Amino acid sequence: MPAITFIHPDGKSERVETSGEESAMQAATRHGLDGILAECGGNAMCATCHVYVDESWLARLPDMADDEDALLDGTASERRPNSRLSCQIRITPERDGLIVKLPERQV
Amino acid sequence: MTASGTPASTGPASVPHLDVDPFDMRFFADPYPAHQRLREAGPVVYLDKWNVYGVARYAEVHAVLNDPATFCSSRGVGLSDFKKETPWRPPSLILEADPPAHTRTRAVLSKVLSPTAMKQVRDRFAAAAEERVDALLDKRSFDAIADLAEAYPLSIFPDALGLKPEGREHLIPYASVVFNAFGPPNELRQQAIARSAPHQAYVAEQCQRDNLAPGGFGACIHARVDDGEITATEAPLLVRSLLSAGLDTTVNGIGAAVYCLARFPDQWQRLRDDPTLARNAFEEAVRFESPVQTFFRTTTREVELSGATIGEGEKVLMFLAAANRDPRRWDRPDSYDITRRTSGHVGFGSGIHMCVGQLVARLEGEVMLTALARRVAKIEITGEPKRRFNNTLRGLDSLPVTITPA
Ligand code: HEM
Numbered sequence: 001m002p003a004i005t006f007i008h009p010d011g012k013s014e015r016v017e018t019s020g021e022e023s024a025m026q027a028a029t030r031h032g033l034d035g036i037l038a039e040c041g042g043n044a045m046c047a048t049c050h051v052y053v054d055e056s057w058l059a060r061l062p063d064m065a066d067d068e069d070a071l072l073d074g075t076a077s078e079r080r081p082n083s084r085l086s087c088q089i090r091i092t093p094e095r096d097g098l099i100v101k102l103p104e105r106q107v
Numbered sequence: 108m109t110a111s112g113t114p115a116s117t118g119p120a121s122v123p124h125l126d127v128d129p130f131d132m133r134f135f136a137d138p139y140p141a142h143q144r145l146r147e148a149g150p151v152v153y154l155d156k157w158n159v160y161g162v163a164r165y166a167e168v169h170a171v172l173n174d175p176a177t178f179c180s181s182r183g184v185g186l187s188d189f190k191k192e193t194p195w196r197p198p199s200l201i202l203e204a205d206p207p208a209h210t211r212t213r214a215v216l217s218k219v220l221s222p223t224a225m226k227q228v229r230d231r232f233a234a235a236a237e238e239r240v241d242a243l244l245d246k247r248s249f250d251a252i253a254d255l256a257e258a259y260p261l262s263i264f265p266d267a268l269g270l271k272p273e274g275r276e277h278l279i280p281y282a283s284v285v286f287n288a289f290g291p292p293n294e295l296r297q298q299a300i301a302r303s304a305p306h307q308a309y310v311a312e313q314c315q316r317d318n319l320a321p322g323g324f325g326a327c328i329h330a331r332v333d334d335g336e337i338t339a340t341e342a343p344l345l346v347r348s349l350l351s352a353g354l355d356t357t358v359n360g361i362g363a364a365v366y367c368l369a370r371f372p373d374q375w376q377r378l379r380d381d382p383t384l385a386r387n388a389f390e391e392a393v394r395f396e397s398p399v400q401t402f403f404r405t406t407t408r409e410v411e412l413s414g415a416t417i418g419e420g421e422k423v424l425m426f427l428a429a430a431n432r433d434p435r436r437w438d439r440p441d442s443y444d445i446t447r448r449t450s451g452h453v454g455f456g457s458g459i460h461m462c463v464g465q466l467v468a469r470l471e472g473e474v475m476l477t478a479l480a481r482r483v484a485k486i487e488i489t490g491e492p493k494r495r496f497n498n499t500l501r502g503l504d505s506l507p508v509t510i511t512p513a
């Protein structure tokens with residue numbers, strides 16, 4: 001099964017196995033990872049699953065929908081060019097090995 | 108969940124029939140044993156009292172919420188089928204709409220109530236929470252519903268909307284009508300609608316552009332008319348959605364949180380020790396008490412759901428509160444635990460209709476519980492809590508408490 005890596009603000013990294021069908025957010029919450037709140041449960045309505053995607057992976061991400069784009073404007077930690085909502089990134093085999101950094105704050 | 112060609116003859120006959128009336132006073136007084144019966148009877152049940160299907164397990168509630176093409180909202184999210192009965196008021200353009208109409212109106216309210224918009228009101232909401240707690244510390248003994256759960260949202264939300272000061276006493280009664288009206292034609296609903304005329308007149312008037320202060324949520328909705336996103340006749344109805352759903356819900360949400368923290372002193376102590384848990388303590392109260400207990404959908408076609416075949420045009424009642432305590436989904440579902448991972452609860456719904464005001468609700472809950480945790484050492488219940496009865500909302504009518512300053 002594809003696995004992904006979350007890097008905490010303090011530099012500590014955490015590798016998480018995914019089910020092959022779920023989003024990066026779902027994998028994180030299922031493993032009890034700190035730093036992803038996902039208050040809306042993955043409905044692209046809360047912006048508390050914000051991540052910074054490692055530059056080398058940007059091209060392999062799904063396109064950003066308008067609602068995700070609008071939500072990213074209101075994230076608690078600053079929006080950067082590589083900001084995404086982890087609930088909108090499904091971890092398919094092509095995204096095996098994805099690396100994302102967690103922001104300082106989600107609310 | 109998926110379509111199937113099974114004949115309709117397996118319909119209501121193949122699912123367990125229950126005599127539970129989820130809109131009866133005895134049910135409201137203690138819904139938990141009945142919720143358990145509903146969950147354990149099967150993934151889909153049939154309620155003979157009102158001739159509706161019911162789902163009370165997490166998986167099926169979540170599935171129904173996330174298949175709006177099959178389980179539609181435009182025929183009403185209460186018992187009444189808008190295809191067969193005239194709605195008691197003009198239908199909501201968002202709650203009682205399906206895509207593509209819903210998509211357009213939803214985009215407008217999502218923008219007006221976005222995370223960016225919350226940053227603009229956060230300091231004001233937090234200062235008002237501090238002020239409210241100051242006033243309560245002067246009193247020491249008070250009714251946590253009237254003086255806290257109602258007084259706090261009333262002190263910020265109508266202003267945030269941009270409402271005039273006059274007539275605000277209609278707001279909670281209007282919302283109470285709206286949420287009673289989703290229920291069956293029982294006494295609660297009939298009486299609520301019979302007395303609704305003055306509240307409806309007030310609300311219709313306040314939704315007009317001229318009556319909404321610049322900069323408020325209401326004016327922001329009307330501003331979308333100018334960029335052509337919605338029409339001038341749609342705007343007042345979208346403002347009405349915030350008047351209907353934005354106040355009484357948070358009253359019951361904050362009331363639920365205070366009631367939980369007063370009942371479970373160990374959780375109160377954890378919050379005192381770490382006030383950053385306030386936001387999750389509120390969220391967990393929304394899961395635990397589910398201020399919005401139920402909503403309906405109507406099937407647009409014959410559908411098979413977890414082995415049960417449901418015909419076209421059937422009402423399906425979703426027990427959000429029962430799903431939020433389904434042991435199939437939650438560890439120790441009947442414990443209020445402020446450190447629980449609450450993500451995925453359906454207290455705000457799920458899918459395309461998931462509460463568009465959820466960020467407002469969480470902000471109010473967070474800043475109020477933070478203010479309490481910082482300033483109050485102890486909350487004691489000093490008298491019998493009284494329940495308020497409504498066909499959809501669950502909450503208290505009064506909760507006598509005494510607080511001790513920190
Ligand atoms: C604790 C407080 C609240 C609770 C428990 C709550 C619950 C819900 C639920 C369960 C739904 C889903 C309805 C469905 O699926 O048919 C919903 C939708 C909605 N809520 Fe809330 N709500 C709360 C606060 C608010 C606030 C503060 C506002 C406005 C500022 C609001 C406005 C709405 C609107 C307009 C909808 C319809 C959304 C749509 O159909 O797309 N709610 N709410």
Ligand code: FES
Pocket residue numbers: 025037038039040041042043044045046047048049085086087088
């Ligand atoms: S979980 Fe809410 S936006 Fe991703």
